[in-house]
Amino acid sequence: MEPKDQEKKDLMEAQFNKPAKPAKTSGEEPLPLVINDGDQQTNLNQASNGHEQYGTFAGTITFENILHAIGHNGRFQLLLLITVILTNAIVDLQNVHTVFTLTTPKHRCKVPGFDQDTYAIKSPQQAELVDRYIPKFGDAETKKCRLLPGDNATRAFYEGLREVDNDNLTECSTWVYDKTVMKRNLVTEMDLVCDRTVVRSHVNMVLFSGKMLAAFLQGYLIDLFGRRPSLIASCVGMMITAIGSAFVYDSVSLLIARFLAGFLTTSLFLSIYVLGIEFLTKQQRSLLSIYSRVIFGVADLYLSLMAYVLRDWQYLMLAIAWPSIVAVVMCWFMPESPRWLMSKNKLDKAEKQVERVAKINRKVLPKGMVQRLANTETTGNHTVFQLFGELKLTVRWIILYINWIVSCMATYGLAFNISNMGGNIFINFAISGFLDAAVSLFNSFIVNKLSRKYFYFTCSAFGAAACILTFVPIVFDAPNWCVVALSLIGKASIVAAYPLLYTYSAELYPTTHRGIGLGSCSMMARIGGLISPYIADLSFFFTGKLASVLPQLVFGTSAIFGALLILILPETSGTELPETLDDIRGKSRKPTKPAKNEDEEALV
Numbered sequence: 001m002e003p004k005d006q007e008k009k010d011l012m013e014a015q016f017n018k019p020a021k022p023a024k025t026s027g028e029e030p031l032p033l034v035i036n037d038g039d040q041q042t043n044l045n046q047a048s049n050g051h052e053q054y055g056t057f058a059g060t061i062t063f064e065n066i067l068h069a070i071g072h073n074g075r076f077q078l079l080l081l082i083t084v085i086l087t088n089a090i091v092d093l094q095n096v097h098t099v100f101t102l103t104t105p106k107h108r109c110k111v112p113g114f115d116q117d118t119y120a121i122k123s124p125q126q127a128e129l130v131d132r133y134i135p136k137f138g139d140a141e142t143k144k145c146r147l148l149p150g151d152n153a154t155r156a157f158y159e160g161l162r163e164v165d166n167d168n169l170t171e172c173s174t175w176v177y178d179k180t181v182m183k184r185n186l187v188t189e190m191d192l193v194c195d196r197t198v199v200r201s202h203v204n205m206v207l208f209s210g211k212m213l214a215a216f217l218q219g220y221l222i223d224l225f226g227r228r229p230s231l232i233a234s235c236v237g238m239m240i241t242a243i244g245s246a247f248v249y250d251s252v253s254l255l256i257a258r259f260l261a262g263f264l265t266t267s268l269f270l271s272i273y274v275l276g277i278e279f280l281t282k283q284q285r286s287l288l289s290i291y292s293r294v295i296f297g298v299a300d301l302y303l304s305l306m307a308y309v310l311r312d313w314q315y316l317m318l319a320i321a322w323p324s325i326v327a328v329v330m331c332w333f334m335p336e337s338p339r340w341l342m343s344k345n346k347l348d349k350a351e352k353q354v355e356r357v358a359k360i361n362r363k364v365l366p367k368g369m370v371q372r373l374a375n376t377e378t379t380g381n382h383t384v385f386q387l388f389g390e391l392k393l394t395v396r397w398i399i400l401y402i403n404w405i406v407s408c409m410a411t412y413g414l415a416f417n418i419s420n421m422g423g424n425i426f427i428n429f430a431i432s433g434f435l436d437a438a439v440s441l442f443n444s445f446i447v448n449k450l451s452r453k454y455f456y457f458t459c460s461a462f463g464a465a466a467c468i469l470t471f472v473p474i475v476f477d478a479p480n481w482c483v484v485a486l487s488l489i490g491k492a493s494i495v496a497a498y499p500l501l502y503t504y505s506a507e508l509y510p511t512t513h514r515g516i517g518l519g520s521c522s523m524m525a526r527i528g529g530l531i532s533p534y535i536a537d538l539s540f541f542f543t544g545k546l547a548s549v550l551p552q553l554v555f556g557t558s559a560i561f562g563a564l565l566i567l568i569l570p571e572t573s574g575t576e577l578p579e580t581l582d583d584i585r586g587k588s589r590k591p592t593k594p595a596k597n598e599d600e601e602a603l604v
Contacts, residue, residue, distance in 0.1 A: 219519015
């Protein structure tokens, strides 16, 4: 340590630790404790009548004080931001790559005995055989999945018959595919068409089964073993799974890979989110989830570009696996959450982690500041059932659960539905990613100026309205791009609301139960995720004029229902994070006005 820094630290510690003066009788003011923070100075001498005095410090120390003391906009926060960017990119890429790797191209049965058959007609001989064996009558499934066999084929070809008894048709076992979108993907490699089409939905359902299990377990693991061990384990597991997913060879290995991807993406996201939010000030917490959603949008743009350039599912899987390798290195350097360590009464370890962050940010911390942090109900094992001890809190968590279910269902369902909307899938997905990133980035500038719950309500309600209005172009026979535009706008708005729900939920749960609480919310969200691929494919199972927009109608009505319920819950904007259940029992936390600059950030 430089002599100047040592002198500065000694002076601060001397100020902080010297005995409190007796009550003043001559109007003399105590020497304030000032911590330099770049060009700003944070005065920690926030006197408050009735509080015990610690040396020259009067008042209750909060973790917010410590964050300002060690630098809340320093190099460590940059390291944390990079780690969040990488991990969120991994989560998004692994979640939605099936838009391309499982998209169903145009296809038909392969002509028997013609090994050179392709979907595109390349010779008169091929055209004659296709006319002879491929039915030109019946529904789309008949034309894609059945052959005219033997004499029926000859009779239909030579006599020009328009109808042949379906009992005389045979189901084909091999197909040829249109390769204009993807030259190779999982559907073409494993023939996931016709009677095996439902496997596509099963693959996405298994993804959310893994997410549900992770949400159930990871919340407990995060709170039991700590944020950092869970983060590192999830990151290493995700790296192995991401690379291994490029080498699945049948539907069973594909289902296993998607289950593991679902489990590990949720574990990774929960770990980095809880760790990140506990290292940030109240002004920064809302930005964490919003910037995460911006990264999701940017990752979608990257995925769309790679899919367009590569057109091969294996190369695409490897192209989206590399961030997981870098993330393992970044996660290794992340410290444990001091908040969690203090909740386990490990104050010495907590102080070491705080000092480590201070060193990275080139700051100094007054000795004993962590030990003096007021923290009640810090020890003991915590379970999700403790959150349901009162009716008021039970209603609160149920409303959160409903919103997590409908938000997850709509977010992923609308993403899966992009491949079903018609038009250019690469352009549609890229526009979707751009809108998601742009709307979320715009939100980052206004989120701390608005109410959490009303902002969430506005985004959800607007997105729901756009989805519901997709029936209008259908009724009036408007161009298909009108439906696509409304769907993408609705998706972008609902996606913008999702990170607000993360922040809002995290601020409602106390530190002692935050991992468990968010884990339970995430588990409930996977119920919506489980059914989202089936809702996205509703247009395949229903007929009628509105069948093509049935998924949007379901997602829209569900989203507006959840948004209305959220209005019942308390506001959290500008409040301190609750540390224990006692902080939220029997009292409401009054929000403070968002700070306009660093000098105005409240240090209560």
